[in-house]
Amino acid sequence: MNSYLALLRRNPNFRNLWLARVVSNLGDWFNLLASAALIANLSGAGTAISLLFLARFLPLFLMSPFAGLLADRFDRRKLMIATDLLRAITVLSFLFVDRPERIWLLYVLTTLQFVFSAIFTPAQQAYLPAVVDQEDLVTANALDSLTWSTMLAIGALLGGLATALFGVQTAFILDALTFVVAAWFVARVPIISRGGAHRERDKGAVSAAMLEIVEGMRYLGGQPILLVFALVKAGGSLIWGGINVLEIPLAEQAFPFNGNGTLSLGLIYAAVGIGTGFGPIFVRAWLGDSYGSILKAITIGFATMTIGIFGLAMAPALGWVLAATALRGIGTGLIWVFSAVLLQILIPNRLRGRVFAFEFAALTLTQSMSTLWAGYAYDNLGQTLPQIFFSAALGGAAVTGA
Secondary structure, eight states: OOHHHHHHHHOHHHHHHHHHHHHHHHHHHHHHHHHHHHHHHTOOOHHHHHHHHHHHHHHHHHHHHHHHHHHOOOOOOOHHHHHHHHHHHHGGGGGOOGGGGGHHHHHHHHHHHHHHHHHHHHHHHHHHHHOOGGGHHHHHHHHHHHHHHHHHHHHHHHHHHHHHHHHHHHHHHHHHHHHHHHHHHHSSSSSOOOOOOOOOTTTTTTHHHHHHHHHHHHHHHTOHHHHHHHTTTHHHHHHHHHHHHHHHHIIIIIBBBBBBBHHHHHHHHHHHHHHHHHHHHHHHHHHHHSSHHHHHHHHHHHHHHHHHHHHHHHHOHHHHHHHHHHHHHHHHHHHHHHHHHHHHHSSSSSHHHHHHHHHHHHHHHHEEEEEEHHHHHHHSOOHHHHHHHHHHHHHHHHHHHO
């Protein structure tokens, strides 16, 4: 941890970007908890919950080919500030969703919010090399990953408390304020010429980008083993995507904490954050960084995720749910981190961006499919939550064995 703290101390520009990310991630989890509670109050149907996650996933899938173009064409710092402020306005508009017939507005606003998020993320990632020296890039990216998991744990817990104690409206207002504060932190970073690689592109930039993505897919098609590695996250998301949906009725209906499902959901997300944040750190310390160790870590990730989901199927109490969820989080964290490292090692630099674009698109697609299936099964197949968890765990066992 000393290297992370040293980077934050000696580099105020990176520190401001990091603080912006901390505050923004905190608000994201406030928003999810409040949105989930609102849907549970207005509908409670599994399909309605699935649509919430689709509204968060699909903009990232559809915008990914073009968001990078915006980050290259325009000033990245200004893009980050603008999208943060637009997200603040969008989240404030959630306050108009106050009765069942306006639930459609929640989906529209969520989609719009994540369109702006899809633009913000590549702009922030592309701007990072302008703020830190090359030898600090690994440390900065590792800190970013740990920050996401930590904010998941803390933000989910605080978001659950805020929503339970003060209501969804207060949570949405707090979320909007986090985006304003994040924009303020980004604005404190001075304009840095080496990070603003914004330059005018020709009018064929969009079609050129699509052709480049196709070229990356052709490369993977000629390298079957690399294609398998690029689909690791997609295989995992076929399992964990549906679990994200089912956690809401699990908290709201099966195991409400002192009668409050939002508090239970906050605790569940906190358990996920603890697992995803610390699991990869401990496994890396245990196995090391060799190629064989990375493959072993991914296999352990699928097995651990599957065992955690089996635990959810048999959970008799909230404490059991939290333990099983943390175990599942360890598994998904291992899959996420080590599959990314594997691709970074094996994919040539000139193709790396396109391969990761393909990986992200496949991940989002399978996660959307899993989300829809979970909502449909919960609403229409007459299955109980334990039965759906059990079938998901069997799917995880099949993917692990493959």
